[in-house]
Amino acid sequence: MLVTRQSSLTGETNQLPGHVPDVRQLFPRLAEKWRVSPATKAQMVGFCDWISIYQQHGGNLPRFADGAVLRIDKNGEVVTTTLKSVKVEGSHESAIFIRCDGDTVRFDGNVSKFGRPDNVFGYSFIQCIGQINNILSELGLPAFTEGDRFMTNFKGNPRSVWTGARVTRVDITQNFVTGSKENAYHFMRFLAGQQASRIKTQTIGDGETVDFGRGSRNMYFKVYSKGPELRKHISGAKAPRTIPHLPGLLDVDPSLRKQPPSNDYLLKLADWCDEVGLVRAELTVKSTKLHALGCNYLGGYDMKQLEIEFEKACEVFTRASAEVEEITELPKHLLSTYRMWQAGDALPEKLSRATFFRHRKELLPYGCDIAIKSNVVPLKMKTRVIRLGPASQPEWYELPAITRKLNGTHS
Incomplete structure (x- = not known):
């Protein structure tokens, strides 16, 4: 992407795409506010669930969609055409959504859970991106990349912009143990009586899920007991459905294509979750907040910023710290x-x-x-x-390794 006169800090048009001006020289007054530490994708807290990401590639890509929605005016002319994402279903109501209009590739879904009987433990952000790129490779679509970085001026403030993929949603998840099923129950009852900042608190079901900020455009935080959640899906466990025109897409674990996941394994896992009193905290960071944190570009993605927000949300856990006997x-x-x-x-x-x-x-x-x-x-x-x-995963827990695919081979 060329640096145009409109996006250039100096007003010149002869800068190269990879050229990065020194913001401290161009904006000396703002130099102290500018984050000069490098961004990181290394994840130290929990793992990732849902990720929404897209990238423009400049055209000449195969169209990949499950039909389209047409908007027609009163004269019968097609005004707009919106392609529908292909939905690929995995086990236990998991699904991923992929779409390509010939220029932009978009992915939405919980890749930690896709094609697996459970996701009690999953993958880090960077591992999820690798798995997503594996799936895109099988479909003949280009991988998500960081691209090149350049500086722009937005309302008098310097901003780092990347030409690669953009992230619009990330779910960060972490497991905690309370010691027993009874402790998990009482912990959830405690949370039901709390309020995080000024956002709304809501209890779902029989008190097994408590969420904060439902409907927010920035972030949504929820906590739930994992054992009961697993049991709800055991009776309906089924093998992933393969879309006819997507051969090989669900070959992450070929055994899942032949028979449903073992209920014995899931029951054993649910029993273990109850035994240790496993509760899960999950923070959904949406597009507005990602943009505010400077984490909306894959190239400049800073996991540390999101982990700070996650830790702030978890502060509601430690409110009842006073020792009161009566x-x-x-x-x-x-x-x-x-x-x-x-x-x-x-x-x-x-x-x-x-x-x-x-x-x-x-x-x-x-x-x-x-x-x-x-x-x-x-x-x-x-x-x-x-x-x-x-929470540490038990020795018998099944977590498939992530491999990187290059030109149809594994490395």
């Missing part, structure tokens, strides 16, 4: 507010704004968030100490 140990002014909240009173109408937020801040360490409706389960007279720890 509810009567609360200070009198907080005990009165807690009793009103427990009874379902509308506290914003009974307390002044300043008092309401001050009491909320003081009650949060006890696991009580008066900003949301009282939970049907009252605060226990005795506190249950639940210690979250990292």
Whole structure:
């Protein structure tokens, strides 16, 4: 991509595509604010689930779509044509979506789960990109690449722009162990009574899933018990369906094409999740937030920025850190507010704004968030100490290795 007069920092048109001006010389006042540390794709927290990514290649590519949606005006003329992505189904309701209009290749899907009976443990971001490129290679489509970097000026601020692939959604996931199935249940009940920042808290099902920020254009955070989630899919486990005109696409594990995944293995895995009290935290970072973090280009993708956001979202886990043996140990002014909240009173109408937020801040360490409706389960007279720890996959867990394909061969 040539640096044009409109996108050039200096107004000249003779810069080469690979030329990167020194932003500190061009914008000395902004030099201290500019992130000069290199971006990284190395993932230190959890693994990735869903990824949405696309790249323009300049045309001359085969069209790859599952039909199209036409918009026709009143005169019967076709105004626009929108190609539909090809949906390839995997096991346990997993699916990936691929589309190419002859110029732009787009991929959407959970590649960590695709073609596997489960995704209790999965792959890092860079491994997922490698697996996605393997699939594109089998379809005769070009891989997603970083491209070249150049600088542009956006509203008086320097911006690093890449010619390669653009990322529009990333889901970061991490597993935690609570110690037992009972602890996992109580932990989820605790989360149901919390509020992250000012975003809405919602409980789904029988309290096995709690989410924060549903419908947000920036980020969406949810936590759920993995054991019950696995059991919901066991009875309906089936082999992936192969699309007739996509031969070989599901050959990641050929055995999955011949017979359904073993229920014995999934039941064993679900039992293990219950035994250790496995809960999963999942952060969906959407296009708006990726752009704000400077992570919307594959070339400039900085996993550290997303991990910081993930850790912020997980701060809701550690609110109830105070050692309280009985509810009567609360200070009198907080005990009165807690009793009103427990009874379902509308506290914003009974307390002044300043008092309401001050009491909320003081009650949060006890696991009580008066900003949301009282939970049907009252605060226990005795506190249950639940210690979250990292989850390590058992020795018998099946996680296929990722291989890189070059010209139809494995390396």
